[in-house]
Amino acid sequence: MHFVLAFIVNSLFARVSHAAERPFDEGGYPLSFSFKSPMDTLAGLTDWASSINHVYLITTIITVLVFFAVSIPLIYAIVKFRVKEEDLENLKPPKQVHGNVMLEFAWTIIPVILLFFIAIPTWEGIFDRPDKAPDNAFVVEVVGHQWWWEFKYPDLGITTANELHLPENTPIFFKLTSADVIHSFWIPKFGGKVDVLPGKDAVNTMFFTTPPLENPQNEGGEYYQGQCVELCGLSHALMRFEAVLHSQDGFDRWAKSFHQAPVVASELESKGEMLFAQCQVCHTISGTPSEEMEKQMLAMDPPSPKQGPNLTNFGNRRTIGAGTRKNTYENFASWLKDPQAMKPGATMTAFSHFSDQDMAAIAAYLRYSTAKTY
Numbered sequence: 001m002h003f004v005l006a007f008i009v010n011s012l013f014a015r016v017s018h019a020a021e022r023p024f025d026e027g028g029y030p031l032s033f034s035f036k037s038p039m040d041t042l043a044g045l046t047d048w049a050s051s052i053n054h055v056y057l058i059t060t061i062i063t064v065l066v067f068f069a070v071s072i073p074l075i076y077a078i079v080k081f082r083v084k085e086e087d088l089e090n091l092k093p094p095k096q097v098h099g100n101v102m103l104e105f106a107w108t109i110i111p112v113i114l115l116f117f118i119a120i121p122t123w124e125g126i127f128d129r130p131d132k133a134p135d136n137a138f139v140v141e142v143v144g145h146q147w148w149w150e151f152k153y154p155d156l157g158i159t160t161a162n163e164l165h166l167p168e169n170t171p172i173f174f175k176l177t178s179a180d181v182i183h184s185f186w187i188p189k190f191g192g193k194v195d196v197l198p199g200k201d202a203v204n205t206m207f208f209t210t211p212p213l214e215n216p217q218n219e220g221g222e223y224y225q226g227q228c229v230e231l232c233g234l235s236h237a238l239m240r241f242e243a244v245l246h247s248q249d250g251f252d253r254w255a256k257s258f259h260q261a262p263v264v265a266s267e268l269e270s271k272g273e274m275l276f277a278q279c280q281v282c283h284t285i286s287g288t289p290s291e292e293m294e295k296q297m298l299a300m301d302p303p304s305p306k307q308g309p310n311l312t313n314f315g316n317r318r319t320i321g322a323g324t325r326k327n328t329y330e331n332f333a334s335w336l337k338d339p340q341a342m343k344p345g346a347t348m349t350a351f352s353h354f355s356d357q358d359m360a361a362i363a364a365y366l367r368y369s370t371a372k373t374y
């Protein structure tokens, strides 16, 4: 049953994701039921995803049983009791069963029992999730923005964007908030969706234990697709992100590299570093004056957080524009020249006045100086 369902759902999703523009997927994903679709909801890689799939499976079995329990007698009755040609002359109404207490009792009580079979594992699944961070959990704060994702690691002093780095086999407790409108946070292979609400007291939570790496050799991490799933404005469909799973060592190296300042290795990059001064009202890079500026802005009363994503490890990111384009020079330059063309409604300033040299310089600084080895 599960298999048939997985086939149907995955085929549909695979078709959708092939139809959509996915320029950062070099190879694309095969049309198959082999759990290879990036938005596969049945992969069930975490404890939380498995508990959801468990309820899903029970519901599917019950609904399929109900389907056969209704349709088989129905078809039997249609065939068996159809009017025959010779009876057409003197048709009589069939024997009436109105007021049959046993029958009415049965079709009331059976659905109630069936619903209990669905409700109990559902409640179990819900109450199994803690609403406060367990002691052994690693806390990640998620902030939804129109139209990108901010990820904060309070224990590590890290704020990053659009790439959610996580260690494998680790219980993760997410605190979810929004800077503007309602968004919804979803990593299909890791479990369900949780709404992300504006307002400082509206903190929703999510908890699961990350799966092990599929291949322990994957030094650079393994990527899982994420997507905003609450219609949140013009570029809702372009509010994506990637979860990057590391070994514990790999994660520690990533976290350590995050605090290193950019390494400016050429004249072009140095020119780009100067040009970045125009960006630092909205963007921060650790180890540069933009970091000090952010501290001052946050110390103001009321605090004034920067409007754009933190770009500290921009050179390491696979995508730009929150998971919408591959991080190539061409995409970078067209994003800077005309962000609206790539992401309608984005608040990013257009740098259409940049000359080709300026563009090459800022690209060199952001794409190379900020790239770390980890």
Ligand code: CUA
Binding pocket: 144, 145, 146, 147, 182, 183, 184, 228, 229, 230, 231, 232, 233, 235, 236, 237, 239
């Ligand atoms: Cu944010 Cu849709």
